[in-house]
Amino acid sequence: MIGEVDLYGVFIPSLLVLMLIALAVTGCLRFVLLRLGVYKLVWHRSLFNFALYVIVLGGTVALTRGLHP
Amino acid sequence: MMTLPSWRDWLFSAKTFFAAILALYIGMALGLPRPYWAMSTVYIVSHPLIGATRSKGLYRVIGTLIGGAAAVLFVPRFVNEPILLSLVISLWTGTLLCLSMRDRTPRNYLFMLSAYTLPMIALPAVSQPEAVFDIALSRSEEIVLGIVCASVVAAIVFPSKVAPVLEARIGAWFKDAGNWAAEALSPAFARSHPATRHRLAADILSLDQYISHLAYDAANADMVHTTRELQSRMSMLLPILSSLTATLDAARKLEQGVPAPLTGLMEAIARWIIASQGSKGRDEAARFQRQLADARRSGPDAEWNDLLIAHAVARLQSLIRLWQDCLDLRDMIARGEADTAWKPAYRRWELGGKARHYDHGMILFAAASASLAIFLACLLWIGMGWNDGASAVILGAVASCFFAAQDEPAPLIRTFFTWAAVSIPLTAVLLFLIIPAAHEFETLALMLAIPFLAIGTLASHPRFTMAAMLLTVNTASFLGLQGAYDADFTAFFNSSVAGVCGVLFALCWTLLTRPFGAELAMRRLLRASWKDLAETAAGSHRGDYAHLTSHMLDRLGLLVPRLAASDDDHGDAGFGELRVGFSTLDLQRDEHRLPETAHVAIDRVLQSVAGHYRECVDHHGQRQPPASLREEIDRALSLTKAELGRAAREAQNALVELRITLFPDAARFVALTGAVVAAPTAGETP
Numbered sequence: 221m222i223g224e225v226d227l228y229g230v231f232i233p234s235l236l237v238l239m240l241i242a243l244a245v246t247g248c249l250r251f252v253l254l255r256l257g258v259y260k261l262v263w264h265r266s267l268f269n270f271a272l273y274v275i276v277l278g279g280t281v282a283l284t285r286g287l288h289p
Numbered sequence: 290m291m292t293l294p295s296w297r298d299w300l301f302s303a304k305t306f307f308a309a310i311l312a313l314y315i316g317m318a319l320g321l322p323r324p325y326w327a328m329s330t331v332y333i334v335s336h337p338l339i340g341a342t343r344s345k346g347l348y349r350v351i352g353t354l355i356g357g358a359a360a361v362l363f364v365p366r367f368v369n370e371p372i373l374l375s376l377v378i379s380l381w382t383g384t385l386l387c388l389s390m391r392d393r394t395p396r397n398y399l400f401m402l403s404a405y406t407l408p409m410i411a412l413p414a415v416s417q418p419e420a421v422f423d424i425a426l427s428r429s430e431e432i433v434l435g436i437v438c439a440s441v442v443a444a445i446v447f448p449s450k451v452a453p454v455l456e457a458r459i460g461a462w463f464k465d466a467g468n469w470a471a472e473a474l475s476p477a478f479a480r481s482h483p484a485t486r487h488r489l490a491a492d493i494l495s496l497d498q499y500i501s502h503l504a505y506d507a508a509n510a511d512m513v514h515t516t517r518e519l520q521s522r523m524s525m526l527l528p529i530l531s532s533l534t535a536t537l538d539a540a541r542k543l544e545q546g547v548p549a550p551l552t553g554l555m556e557a558i559a560r561w562i563i564a565s566q567g568s569k570g571r572d573e574a575a576r577f578q579r580q581l582a583d584a585r586r587s588g589p590d591a592e593w594n595d596l597l598i599a600h601a602v603a604r605l606q607s608l609i610r611l612w613q614d615c616l617d618l619r620d621m622i623a624r625g626e627a628d629t630a631w632k633p634a635y636r637r638w639e640l641g642g643k644a645r646h647y648d649h650g651m652i653l654f655a656a657a658s659a660s661l662a663i664f665l666a667c668l669l670w671i672g673m674g675w676n677d678g679a680s681a682v683i684l685g686a687v688a689s690c691f692f693a694a695q696d697e698p699a700p701l702i703r704t705f706f707t708w709a710a711v712s713i714p715l716t717a718v719l720l721f722l723i724i725p726a727a728h729e730f731e732t733l734a735l736m737l738a739i740p741f742l743a744i745g746t747l748a749s750h751p752r753f754t755m756a757a758m759l760l761t762v763n764t765a766s767f768l769g770l771q772g773a774y775d776a777d778f779t780a781f782f783n784s785s786v787a788g789v790c791g792v793l794f795a796l797c798w799t800l801l802t803r804p805f806g807a808e809l810a811m812r813r814l815l816r817a818s819w820k821d822l823a824e825t826a827a828g829s830h831r832g833d834y835a836h837l838t839s840h841m842l843d844r845l846g847l848l849v850p851r852l853a854a855s856d857d858d859h860g861d862a863g864f865g866e867l868r869v870g871f872s873t874l875d876l877q878r879d880e881h882r883l884p885e886t887a888h889v890a891i892d893r894v895l896q897s898v899a900g901h902y903r904e905c906v907d908h909h910g911q912r913q914p915p916a917s918l919r920e921e922i923d924r925a926l927s928l929t930k931a932e933l934g935r936a937a938r939e940a941q942n943a944l945v946e947l948r949i950t951l952f953p954d955a956a957r958f959v960a961l962t963g964a965v966v967a968a969p970t971a972g973e974t975p
Contacts, residue, residue, distance in 0.1 A: 264445075264448075266339075267444075270444070
């Protein structure tokens with residue numbers, strides 16, 4: 221988890237990269253959920269989004285764990 | 290008068306404090322060099338409305354990144370030439386300040402932040418130019434951290450949305466506008482204070498801010514379009530109401546007065562407007578329209594009285610359509626769903642143009658003044674060689690940028706100075722008496738809670754918002770909380786006194802360079818509107834109606850709060866120009882559908898109107914319109930009232946409007962006979 225990604229000589233913490241990926245994934249998910257009308261059932265939209273983001277981020281980290289020995 | 294903070298204020302204060310402490314904690318845990326910047330950022334961006342917090346946060350992040358990039362670019366290149374570096378910094382600040390004033394939406398914060406982030410990062414780095422990248426990076430990180438904390442906490446813990454506040458404001462506006470309308474229609478309704486009229490225009494302008502925030506309010510982003518539509522209709526009500534008031538006043542002065550059936554009808558309309566029942570009132574509105582159409586008498590033998598009544602009726606019809614549209618839109622906003630099939634009833638002018646008035650001369654002058662202040666402060670700092678002088682220049686730059694867009698920045702900078710000075714003893718007490726007793730982060734948080742929670746409750750009161758923000762932000766920055774407690778009285782005293790001195794310098798400089806108050810801005814606005822009117826009447830903007838109408842309405846919104854604030858009575862200033870502007874557009878739009886003689890006569894009227902306003906511009910003051918203009922109007926009116934059809938009716942109304950606006954005290958209009966009408970225009974085509 222503490223590894224860094226080398227981007228043309230600039231070292232970026234891999235967590236930052238994962239966070240950006242998770243943000244993009246959450247964005248897509250939100251769009252789909254909005255289209256499906258799921259948000260009409262949600263009481264606290266911001267809290268829902270935030271929780272969704274944390275779950276996606278957790279999932280991303282768990283999935284990529286294998287890549288960082 | 291001061292009321293005790295409500296539970297809402299306490300909630301907001303607690304939320305902000307929680308976000309600030311969260312930012313401070315994360316900043317310390319990550320080992321950022323200046324975690325207090327994250328803390329003060331939370332206090333800067335926090336706003337009781339979540340949309341406002343988010344939009345301000347986003348603009349702040351982008352602005353900081355731009356300013357930081359500029360610092361990394363400039364400092365290593367110019368660090369050996371301090372004067373050149375000062376010049377570069379002041380030029381950068383001035384240029385971005387110009388851009389920021391050129392944008393009247395909340396987005397201007399982006400440019401303003403880029404403007405003063407450069408001195409903020411560059412000046413502390415001059416003694417160690419190799420560290421400028423690190424300073425810029427850590428400042429960006431701290432600010433992003435603060436903003437993330439502020440927006441996450443604001444969004445998740447009991448969010449307060451923009452929409453209800455916006456609805457409350459729109460509701461209040463409807464009440465004011467309804468009262469004015471009712472009063473104009475029927476003297477039976479109590480007279481509203483003239484100041485409410487001025488407030489109406491200013492309130493429409495302030496809606497702009499809320500609408501921009503609305504786009505950042507996750508649940509209401511889709512209402513932005515509807516709200517804009519409502520805003521443009523609300524601003525169109527102003528010229529119509531103003532014209533209606535003047536016309537009815539003129540009609541009541543004549544011996545025939547207003548016919549009794551129309552008086553009764555107007556009373557019914559006034560009641561309908563005050564009730565504001567939305568879709569339930571639709572049938573009634575349709576009935577009013579039919580009755581109004583019957584009340585109109587026109588034709589070749591119409592007298593001045595009949596012309597006035599016909600004009601008033603046309604305005605009433607527009608008023609009813611507009612009011613119905615406003616009610617529909619208000620209901621849509623309240624329901625929270627936009628109706629895509631909705632069609633407005635009022636279609637005379639295309640509304641919702643985005644043109645805004647900018648006084649480029651004033652903007653350039655204000656930016657140049659701020660830029661020069663920064664340059665001089667830098668020179669003073671270099672000349673004195675004061676180690677901690679950097680914070681003087683920084684706070685001076687912040688103070689002069691922050692208020693540059695105001696007509697009269699000096700009083701606001703004075704407030705800034707006062708509260709920055711007050712925060713020094715407060716910080717000293719915290720830093721040297723209280724915090725040394727804290728050994729854990731938890732105790733530190735508890736100790737900070739007492740002052741910060743108390744001050745934070747003030748932030749929701751408009752009067753104290755700035756004081757509360759300045760106090761919390763300055764205290765947080767002067768505290769300079771870092772990983773380890775290393776308070777050093779000399780360093781603290783040096784930097785905080787330097788900061789206050791910088792603000793004092795900005796204050797003196799502003800008093801020197803910008804002593805003129807709102808008066809100057811107001812005169813320039815009036816002159817700009819005359820110039821615009823002269824050009825419009827001369828036909829140089831022909832065809833671009835949406836642009837012109839939104840430009841005129843925007844200028845009224847800018848002018849009116851300044852008129853209200855100035856001591857001398859300007860009466861109808863601003864509204865009169867607006868009415869003349871709309872009549873000009875009406876005439877230009879319809880004249881080509883009229884017979885040749887009427888067309889020529891109207892052209893002559895427009896040329897005279899243009900000439901009159903050119904005269905006003907040249908003489909820097911309101912002039913009495915020439916009597917020849919009235920004769921032109923009378924001639925054109927005699928010709929058009931003989932015609933039938935929609936175009937003639939609109940032109941006739943516009944001419945009546947011009948006559949009562951420009952010559953309110955002139956004798957009644959008497960139709961000219963055929964020979965007199967034809968004679969002067971024969972054989973010449975302007």
